[in-house]
Amino acid sequence: MLYANYMKNKQRITRTIRTLAITVMLQVFCACIFFTAVAAEDRFPNVSAQSAVVLDCSSERLLYEKNGDKRMKIASTTKIMTAILILENCDLDEIVEITTEHYAEGSSMYLREGEKVSVRDLLYGLMLMSGNDAALALAYHCSGGPDSFADLMNVKASEIGMTNSSFRNPNGLDTEGHYSTAKDMAILASYCMKNDDFRKIVGTKGDSFAGRYMTNNNKLLHRLEGCTGLKTGYTKSAGRCLVSSVSRDGRETVVVTLNAPNDWNDHTLLHNRAFDAYDKQVVGLSGMACTDIPVQNGKSPRVKLNYSEDCIVWIADGEKVETKIYADRFVYAPVRAGEYAGEMRIYINESETCRVPLVFSADIDEVVKETGLFARFIRHLKDVVSGSPF
Numbered sequence: 001m002l003y004a005n006y007m008k009n010k011q012r013i014t015r016t017i018r019t020l021a022i023t024v025m026l027q028v029f030c031a032c033i034f035f036t037a038v039a040a041e042d043r044f045p046n047v048s049a050q051s052a053v054v055l056d057c058s059s060e061r062l063l064y065e066k067n068g069d070k071r072m073k074i075a076s077t078t079k080i081m082t083a084i085l086i087l088e089n090c091d092l093d094e095i096v097e098i099t100t101e102h103y104a105e106g107s108s109m110y111l112r113e114g115e116k117v118s119v120r121d122l123l124y125g126l127m128l129m130s131g132n133d134a135a136l137a138l139a140y141h142c143s144g145g146p147d148s149f150a151d152l153m154n155v156k157a158s159e160i161g162m163t164n165s166s167f168r169n170p171n172g173l174d175t176e177g178h179y180s181t182a183k184d185m186a187i188l189a190s191y192c193m194k195n196d197d198f199r200k201i202v203g204t205k206g207d208s209f210a211g212r213y214m215t216n217n218n219k220l221l222h223r224l225e226g227c228t229g230l231k232t233g234y235t236k237s238a239g240r241c242l243v244s245s246v247s248r249d250g251r252e253t254v255v256v257t258l259n260a261p262n263d264w265n266d267h268t269l270l271h272n273r274a275f276d277a278y279d280k281q282v283v284g285l286s287g288m289a290c291t292d293i294p295v296q297n298g299k300s301p302r303v304k305l306n307y308s309e310d311c312i313v314w315i316a317d318g319e320k321v322e323t324k325i326y327a328d329r330f331v332y333a334p335v336r337a338g339e340y341a342g343e344m345r346i347y348i349n350e351s352e353t354c355r356v357p358l359v360f361s362a363d364i365d366e367v368v369k370e371t372g373l374f375a376r377f378i379r380h381l382k383d384v385v386s387g388s389p390f
Contacts, residue, residue, distance in 0.1 A: 044277075045269045049260030050239075053182040054274050056314060057190045057245070057252040059346075059354045063274055068183040069164060072258040075233030075241045076107065076130045077185060078172030081153050083127055083201065084192045086138050089152075092120040092197065096141045104132035106173060106235075109212065111137060121210035127201050127231060128214040135171035146170055157184070160191045174235050182256040189230055189243050189254045202229030202245075220244050224268055228252065246271045249280070251314060278314035283323060283346060284356070285310050290344060291325055295364050298333035304361035305341045311356040313346055322347040327358060333366040 044054065044064045051072050054064040062068070098115040109125030111117065111133045117125075119141065125134040139149035146169050153167035165185075168178035180188075192198045205222065206215040220227040226248040233241035239259035244267045246253055253274045255267045284290055289304040305327060315321060327342025342358045 044273050047257065047260065047266040047270065048262035049182075049257035049266055051182040051256075051258040052260070052266065052270070053186045053254075053256045054270050055186040055190055055254045055256075056274070056278075057193065057254055059313060060187075060190060061348070061353050062183070062186075063253075063278075064270065065183060069181050071164060071179045071181055073174060073178070073235065073238035073241075074172060074180045074185060074258060075235045075238040076132075076172040077231050077233040077241045077243050077256075078167065078170065078178070078180075079126050079130065079135055079233075080185070080188055080192055080231050080243060081156065081167060082135050082138060082149075082170040083123055084188075084195060084198055085149070085152055085156055086119060086123060086142055087195055087197050090119050090138075090142055092118065092123070094119045094141070096122060096137050098133075098137060099140075102133050102137040102140065104136050104171060104173070106132045106171075108133050109210070109214070115210075117210045123201055124204065124207075124209040124214055125212070128204060128206070128209075128216045129212075130217055130232065132171040132173065135169075139170040157188070161187050172233055172235070172238075174237050182258050185243055185256045185258075186254050189245060189256065193229065193245055193252065193254070199228065202231065218242075218244065219264060220246075220267060223264070224271060230254075242267060244271070246275075248275055250312075251275070251280075278316050281313050281315050281321060283311040283313060283321075284344070289361060290358055291327075293327060294330040295335060296330055296332045297366050298335065298364040299367050300362070300364045303331065303335050303364055305358040306361045307344065308357045308359045311344060311346065311354070313348065313353060315348060319348050320350075322350070325358070333364050335360050335362070335364040337362050 047066065049066065051067040051070050053068045056063055095116050095118055098111045098113055098117060100113050102111055107130040109129045109131030122134045122138050125131040126138065136146060139146045143149045143152055149170050150167050157165045162184040165180035166177050168175040204216060217232045224246060226246045228245045228247050230243040230245050240261060240263045241258050242260065242263040243256050253271055255270045257263050257266050260266050284307040286307055286309050288307050290307055292302045292304045295301060295303050313321060324345045325342060326345065337360055339360050340357060341360045344356045344358060346353045
């Protein structure tokens with residue numbers, strides 16, 4: 001198992017704190033434009049959105065922002081949070097009986113009183129048809145009502161690092177104190193796309209659920225190469241809101257625009273630029289040796305530290321990539337293959353981008369040393385006695 005005895009070894013490394021900081025200056029230059037927070041406006045196209053963000057999901061690296069921390073109304077993109085909470089707290093096969101308190105203004109999947117609908121089908125109605133009624137039905141089913149569900153939404157937001165958001169309802173209808181930011185919504189989207197059920201739902205272009213044929217409102221699923229989701233939103237005061245994700249060549253990006261009159265075009269331009277302006281740099285692959293360190297009292301004098309997973313970054317022209325290895329200067333035998341041994345940290349322009357755990361490459365047993373003539377005689381005697389048939 002890859003992380004066998006993870007905590008034991010990590011605590012040992014922390015206690016000894018003799019850190020091997022090996023710095024490798026890669027000085028990588030690719031055929032794009034130099035990226036800095038200031039230059040991002042120059043490298044990415046102008047967009048119609050009042051607030052926008054481009055996030056690289058693999059590294060959680062923010063590639064571009066325009067008023068990314070500005071608190072904005074988010075309309076039905078709120079339902080991204082609703083969906084992930086339901087997926088994490090409810091069984092998809094549970095049945096919900098519809099009542100009149102589930103009815104809501106605005107977009108709807110047209111639920112009827114007395115109708116019995118599975119949680120799964122309500123989620124499709126929530127994300128494809130943007131059903132405000134589906135949001136209420138799910139909130140009542142999960143926590144007893146929209147107010148208590150909003151409490152769960154805010155707890156979840158805090159857990160995943162959404163530091164500038166406040167949820168007041170599960171559907172995104174205009175409510176005092178209900179807001180988020182483009183940056184926070186990108187964090188949420190990246191988190192949600194790691195859930196297979198969520199990913200399947202938001203990537204569905206159209207199908208029949210709960211006796212209704214549903215077509216996904218996200219036109220980018222048909223228009224943009226590699227689009228994998230996510231969610232549209234609109235109210236008169238919030239304007240057009242859109243969160244989208246695109247996957248190409250093993251890399252996924254998320255774009256968020258809030259109050260964007262030309263959102264489809266904004267997302268197409270931003271996603272394409274996020275892929276075109278960055279080149280793939282393989283730092284190391286899973287199972288590849290990263291470095292080696294001495295083994296004290298071991299049958300082998302050194303042990304290799306291998307990458308536990310692929311270590312890949314995407315960089316623009318002129319960006320400086322720096323790698324640092326954090327591990328003990330040496331270890332004592334015995335050593336077991338697959339145990340946590342340290343980590344590789346990747347920095348781009350001196351900002352940490354990602355971390356990859358390192359593991360020992362092989363088993364190395366301890367050498368039993370002879371302690372003297374008398375000790376060797378006693379050990380030999382024990383071996384003879386233990387091998388005697390009497």
